[in-house]
Amino acid sequence: MALLQISEPDEILAHAPLQKKIIVGIDLGTTNSLIATIEDDKPVLLKDNNNNDIIPSVVHYSKNDILVGMEAYNKKLSDPTNTISSVKRFMGIGFSDIKDYKSLPYQFIQKDGLIEINTNCGIKNPIEIASDILKHLKQIANNHFNREVTDAIITVPAYFNESQRLATIQAAKLANINVMRLLNEPTAAAIAYGLDNQNNIQEQTKDGAKCLVFDLGGGTLDISILRLYQGVFEVIAVNGDTMLGGDDFDYGLYCYILEKEHLNALTNEDTALLLNTCKKIKEDLSSKNKSCCTLLLSNKRLLNLSITQDEFKNISQKLIDKAINLVHNALTDANILPDAIDKIILVGGMSRVPFIKHALQEVFNAEILNHIDPDKVVAMGAAIQADILAGNNKNDWLLLDVTPLSLGIETMGGITQKIIHRNSTLPIIKTQQFTTFYDNQTKLLIHIVQGEHDLVAKCRSLGRLVLEDIPPMKAGEPRIVVTFQIDADGLLSVSALETTTNKATTIAIKPSFGLTEDEMTALLKL
Numbered sequence: 001m002a003l004l005q006i007s008e009p010d011e012i013l014a015h016a017p018l019q020k021k022i023i024v025g026i027d028l029g030t031t032n033s034l035i036a037t038i039e040d041d042k043p044v045l046l047k048d049n050n051n052n053d054i055i056p057s058v059v060h061y062s063k064n065d066i067l068v069g070m071e072a073y074n075k076k077l078s079d080p081t082n083t084i085s086s087v088k089r090f091m092g093i094g095f096s097d098i099k100d101y102k103s104l105p106y107q108f109i110q111k112d113g114l115i116e117i118n119t120n121c122g123i124k125n126p127i128e129i130a131s132d133i134l135k136h137l138k139q140i141a142n143n144h145f146n147r148e149v150t151d152a153i154i155t156v157p158a159y160f161n162e163s164q165r166l167a168t169i170q171a172a173k174l175a176n177i178n179v180m181r182l183l184n185e186p187t188a189a190a191i192a193y194g195l196d197n198q199n200n201i202q203e204q205t206k207d208g209a210k211c212l213v214f215d216l217g218g219g220t221l222d223i224s225i226l227r228l229y230q231g232v233f234e235v236i237a238v239n240g241d242t243m244l245g246g247d248d249f250d251y252g253l254y255c256y257i258l259e260k261e262h263l264n265a266l267t268n269e270d271t272a273l274l275l276n277t278c279k280k281i282k283e284d285l286s287s288k289n290k291s292c293c294t295l296l297l298s299n300k301r302l303l304n305l306s307i308t309q310d311e312f313k314n315i316s317q318k319l320i321d322k323a324i325n326l327v328h329n330a331l332t333d334a335n336i337l338p339d340a341i342d343k344i345i346l347v348g349g350m351s352r353v354p355f356i357k358h359a360l361q362e363v364f365n366a367e368i369l370n371h372i373d374p375d376k377v378v379a380m381g382a383a384i385q386a387d388i389l390a391g392n393n394k395n396d397w398l399l400l401d402v403t404p405l406s407l408g409i410e411t412m413g414g415i416t417q418k419i420i421h422r423n424s425t426l427p428i429i430k431t432q433q434f435t436t437f438y439d440n441q442t443k444l445l446i447h448i449v450q451g452e453h454d455l456v457a458k459c460r461s462l463g464r465l466v467l468e469d470i471p472p473m474k475a476g477e478p479r480i481v482v483t484f485q486i487d488a489d490g491l492l493s494v495s496a497l498e499t500t501t502n503k504a505t506t507i508a509i510k511p512s513f514g515l516t517e518d519e520m521t522a523l524l525k526l
Ligand code: AMP
Pocket: 031, 032, 216, 217, 218, 219, 245, 246, 247, 279, 282, 283, 284, 286, 347, 348, 349, 350, 351, 352, 353, 375
């Protein structure tokens, strides 16, 4: 008879080589993505084979090959239809939400539900495309650590709704990445600046210290107000504009030059060339008072361009005013005055523009923090938080977020009834009692929506659920308590209890713009 040798679990662990638990921090950005870890107690960005730590969030699909990052970016001009960029904008939304689809070079499949794009490598949805970016980042980490890295913290914009967060988690699952936590981007930035540390930010009032994160990127402005009290980060308000970013400043400069140089009817190539030049001038003006360059148009006309910082500021004044107005809206949402802000953190490439900082200084007395590279600060914060989760760091703070949009249900006449209000602190549980409309009704349909509008049609549909097997009773008699729960990652679950019979039903909401469990399983088998 063979004897089995049995060891105590602790004994096995004692003999196993000690391997440090690795959880990486990932900034899955619209334009660029980054992956970071902690080495010698400092956040470091991991580099790809070409020594780049900022990886363009671009995927190129050919028949037999998928390229990600700079190699994909380089295919943008030669094969725009199969080169997908800014996929983050398509996460968790439907085709009808893409207003500018005609100006995009992709072959969208025009249908309801999850967005699908026809590529040389087959039909791809945003979750699969994002997962290809994540697979690439995971490979960078595997190469760096010489072993498989499976756990990560992924950052998302604070305003990301339920569907967008779920889509991000599903993309990670497809890339065989286990999401330990979704972390709001502004919270990650505050962590990178060490604002958890009492020495870095004083909790002057019993209400805690307040920090405003101003994130101006290429296409969007995200403003978040964080409250810090007793080691807890809480996002108390989010505001911004998904259509305001560096591109608009480039375009403003472009229009100014057209007028100044009396240029009209430019060819497509000249337009692209001039827009690119405007971007370079803008970036140049962040470190110089004046930027000069020449540009040869296709009609052989040579443009001698010279723009000063003051000129650029005047051209951009409307955009600056718009951004500052949104800052005031965020303050109103948080119910605080500018003086209540203790620190301001600048994030995003556009935050390098000096007059942006000056405009904020005119509103606030607070210290402005911008010494960490604004392109890398979010990934660095994610790596610090990941290190804490991995148990490698003695700090242990709680992160609390708010829900950026109200959550409600459809009631008679297509009116939204809000159940969890915008800017409520997460995690949160709210219950609502329902009953039946007619005698012996055994089913009840609940349509869950997210948004601020009173009309359901103007809100985002998150899903519909049907409560079945309600015991037949007179209309209005059944007492159905529906519980809406949003966890710390911002993910919603709903359960129901019919209280006269105590029959409980747990309802899984089919994501409106995500993958079903079956679709997930099928894709994981590919
Ligand atoms: P992001 O989306 O955060 O990568 O930011 C990209 C935007 O930042 C683009 O509009 C860039 O032109 C802009 N940007 C990057 N570097 C600078 C700079 N030095 N000065 C001004 N704008 C910059």
